[in-house]
Amino acid sequence: xxxxxxxxxxxxxSFLLYILxxxxxxxxxxxxxxxxxxxxxxxxxxxxxxxxxxxxxSFISMAGLIAAGGYANSTFxxxxxxxxxxLAMLLAPYLRKFGKFTVPEFIGDRFYSKNARLVAxxxxxxxxxxxxxxxxxxxxxxxxxxxxxxxxxxxxxxAIVVFIYAVLGGMKGxxxxxxxxxxxxxIAYTIPAVFISVQLTxxxxxxxxxxxxHVDSGMPLLTKLxxxxxxxxxxxxxxxxxxxxxxxLFTLSLMIGTAGLPHVIIRFFTVPKVADAxxxxxxxxxxxxxxxxxxxxxxxxxxxxxxxxxxxxxxSSEPIQYDERPNWVKEWEVTGLIQFExxxxxxxxxxxxxSPAFESEAQARGWEGNELVxxxxxxxxxxxxxxxxxxxxxGLIAAGGxxxxxxTAAGLLLAISSAVSHDLIKGSINPNISEKGELLxxxxxxxxxxxxxxxxxxxxxxxxxQVVALAFGIAAASLFPALxxxxxxxxxxxxxxxAGMLTGLxxxxxxxxxxxxxxxxxxxxxxPDTPENWVLGISPLSIGAVGAIVNFAVAFAVSNATxxxxxxxxxxxxxxxxxxxxxxxxxx
Amino acid sequence: xxxxxxxxxxYWKANLRLIIGSLVVWALVSYGFAILLxxxxxxxxxxxxxxxxxxxxxxxxxxxxxxxxxxxxxMNKIDEKFGVHEE
Numbered sequence: 001x002x003x004x005x006x007x008x009x010x011x012x013x014s015f016l017l018y019i020l021x022x023x024x025x026x027x028x029x030x031x032x033x034x035x036x037x038x039x040x041x042x043x044x045x046x047x048x049x050x051x052x053x054x055x056x057x058s059f060i061s062m063a064g065l066i067a068a069g070g071y072a073n074s075t076f077x078x079x080x081x082x083x084x085x086x087l088a089m090l091l092a093p094y095l096r097k098f099g100k101f102t103v104p105e106f107i108g109d110r111f112y113s114k115n116a117r118l119v120a121x122x123x124x125x126x127x128x129x130x131x132x133x134x135x136x137x138x139x140x141x142x143x144x145x146x147x148x149x150x151x152x153x154x155x156x157x158x159a160i161v162v163f164i165y166a167v168l169g170g171m172k173g174x175x176x177x178x179x180x181x182x183x184x185x186x187i188a189y190t191i192p193a194v195f196i197s198v199q200l201t202x203x204x205x206x207x208x209x210x211x212x213x214h215v216d217s218g219m220p221l222l223t224k225l226x227x228x229x230x231x232x233x234x235x236x237x238x239x240x241x242x243x244x245x246x247x248x249l250f251t252l253s254l255m256i257g258t259a260g261l262p263h264v265i266i267r268f269f270t271v272p273k274v275a276d277a278x279x280x281x282x283x284x285x286x287x288x289x290x291x292x293x294x295x296x297x298x299x300x301x302x303x304x305x306x307x308x309x310x311x312x313x314x315x316s317s318e319p320i321q322y323d324e325r326p327n328w329v330k331e332w333e334v335t336g337l338i339q340f341e342x343x344x345x346x347x348x349x350x351x352x353x354x355s356p357a358f359e360s361e362a363q364a365r366g367w368e369g370n371e372l373v374x375x376x377x378x379x380x381x382x383x384x385x386x387x388x389x390x391x392x393x394x395g396l397i398a399a400g401g402x403x404x405x406x407x408t409a410a411g412l413l414l415a416i417s418s419a420v421s422h423d424l425i426k427g428s429i430n431p432n433i434s435e436k437g438e439l440l441x442x443x444x445x446x447x448x449x450x451x452x453x454x455x456x457x458x459x460x461x462x463x464x465x466q467v468v469a470l471a472f473g474i475a476a477a478s479l480f481p482a483l484x485x486x487x488x489x490x491x492x493x494x495x496x497x498x499a500g501m502l503t504g505l506x507x508x509x510x511x512x513x514x515x516x517x518x519x520x521x522x523x524x525x526x527x528p529d530t531p532e533n534w535v536l537g538i539s540p541l542s543i544g545a546v547g548a549i550v551n552f553a554v555a556f557a558v559s560n561a562t563x564x565x566x567x568x569x570x571x572x573x574x575x576x577x578x579x580x581x582x583x584x585x586x587x588x
Numbered sequence: 589x590x591x592x593x594x595x596x597x598x599y600w601k602a603n604l605r606l607i608i609g610s611l612v613v614w615a616l617v618s619y620g621f622a623i624l625l626x627x628x629x630x631x632x633x634x635x636x637x638x639x640x641x642x643x644x645x646x647x648x649x650x651x652x653x654x655x656x657x658x659x660x661x662x663m664n665k666i667d668e669k670f671g672v673h674e675e
Binding site: 071074077078081082084085088089090093207210211212219220221222223224238240244247248251252255273274275278279281282285286289292293296574577578579580581 | 600619622650659
């Protein structure tokens with residue numbers, strides 16, 4: 001059977017499973033659509049949060065970025081897990097006690113202002129749409145490879161599948177399909193990693209294999225990797241970074257953003273009790289960690305395998321002939337995500353770091369520039385092929401990558417649609433809208449969000465994980481501070497919260513757009529996106545942490561200069577702090 | 589519930605103390621050991637690299653899990669002690 005047929009069977013089979021579950025649990029009332037009836041067990045909920053959380057960025061893109069950046073990109077690992085500590089302690093239990101459907105609803109009630117609610121809707125939409133762009137980019141890569149079409153067509157197919165999928169089921173459909181998706185994606189991620197870890201280190205647990213001995217050379221795996229890549233002019237994989245300020249801010253931005261992203265917070269409204277919200281956060285992180293502890297192993301092992309494929313006789317010998325390139329290189333060339341240019345016309349593939357420091361050695365070897373460009377987003381998907389694993393493993397990883405992208409895109413679209421239909425239309429424009437009208441508005445806003453994200457996803461402002469990191473920065477700078485102050489301070493008032501959210505959002509977006517292009521439209525950036533141009537060396541990916549600090553500072557300053565919140569609001573803040581009497585999540 | 593009773597105030601203080609303690613550990617393993625203090629830990633070898641690298645790629649994640657479960661467990665006890673738990 002051809003690889004194409006195997007891929008179709010795995011991808012098609014897993015889709016059929018999700019669609020069956022979605023139909024089985026098809027949402028009836030609006031309440032089911034948003035919060036799944038409020039009765040989901042912490043472990044089930046943790047698994048669903050895991051699937052919601054681990055997107056194309058985690059599954060497809062992250063290991064590729066770590067493989068390329070080594071230690072420096074550990075920020076993704078810490079940032080996307082550390083936020084759960086903040087979520088469990090600073091937000092989730094209190095928002096569950098508050099017991100409403102959406103994040104803007106809490107902000108609107110706590111800051112006793114319709115405008116605050118609308119500003120929160122705006123922040124939510126900007127952060128979520130940016131996030132969906134990243135998902136679309138990742139899903140497009142996966143579809144283009146496994147359906148053997150070019151990247152743009154892959155993106156279109158992804159958009160159609162996401163649309164059908166998200167519109168069919170509400171939250172309930174999504175909760176149980178996401179449990180299924182978690183299972184598919186974790187199995188798909190782990191199996192190839194175990195095979196590769198056994199091949200390279202003899203250790204069946206990839207997370208331990210990372211720190212074990214490389215069987216062929218007898219050296220520790222990481223030492224061997226350092227040696228090979230430094231021979232080719234790259235930095236050491238484990239090298240420390242100089243710009244620690246940026247590394248700290250980037251990690252902080254991802255952590256705060258994790259806690260501020262509405263599609264994750266919304267999950268904590270679906271547990272029966274306040275105590276369950278705390279446990280759910282813990283279980284979610286356990287399920288997430290199963291992938292995140294494996295990812296750094298996948299990264300280093302894939303990098304090592306890539307290098308030894310190109311230089312089978314060691315780095316001091318010549319690399320392989322282009323005509324003898326392995327099959328996976330040929331197949332990825334079809335998508336345009338691997339490109340080869342024989343700069344010195346010797347018929348071989350020279351893969352090395354084109355840096356000034358390596359120039360003399362490259363010249364001595366007759367090399368005239370790096371000849372192989374490998375898109376970082378393909379590394380995880382190509383990993384089983386690079387390691388010569390059987391065809392069914394490749395089919396499995398295709399299904400896993402798509403599960404990751406789809407589940408997160410669906411969760412985000414749900415957050416966007418509920419903000420539009422529930423907070424914007426029902427809460428503000430037309431309070432008398434019927435249930436049916438509300439559901440229709442929810443579905444239309446999903447469709448609009450998909451179209452916008454697909455259009456921008458065709459020319460994403462970075463690799464999938466980097467685009468997603470921008471979304472985190474935006475959530476960190478706008479929503480998280482408002483939520484946290486709403487719970488931990490009785491003094492912050494409506495004017496302060498609105499001023500804080502707006503300055504945080506505008507400041508962060510402006511900094512991002514200056515380097516990434518206005519509204520992410522390519523070519524509209526004012527400065528090139530390179531470290532020399534960044535203020536104090538702070539990358540646009542890291543600016544969210546600064547934006548959050550600005551938000552806090554403005555909100556406190558403005559609140560202290562204006563009147564105290566009314567007594568009933570101070571009592572509301574008191575009441576969310578104590579678990580007793582939480583009841584079910586309810587409409588107002 | 590009356591928000592201003594003596595017990596309610598102590599309950600909230602106990603929660604804040606636990607949160608602050610947890611966040612100190614949270615920051616220490618990630619921003620500390622894994623990033624800023626990594627050069628100081630460079631002498632401690634772990635499988636071909638150093639302790640800071642391990643904290644950056646695995647150690648901090650394991651610590652985060654322990655922190656959340658510890659917090660959930662302790663808060664349940666505190667909820668019961670102050671009688672604010674749900675039946």
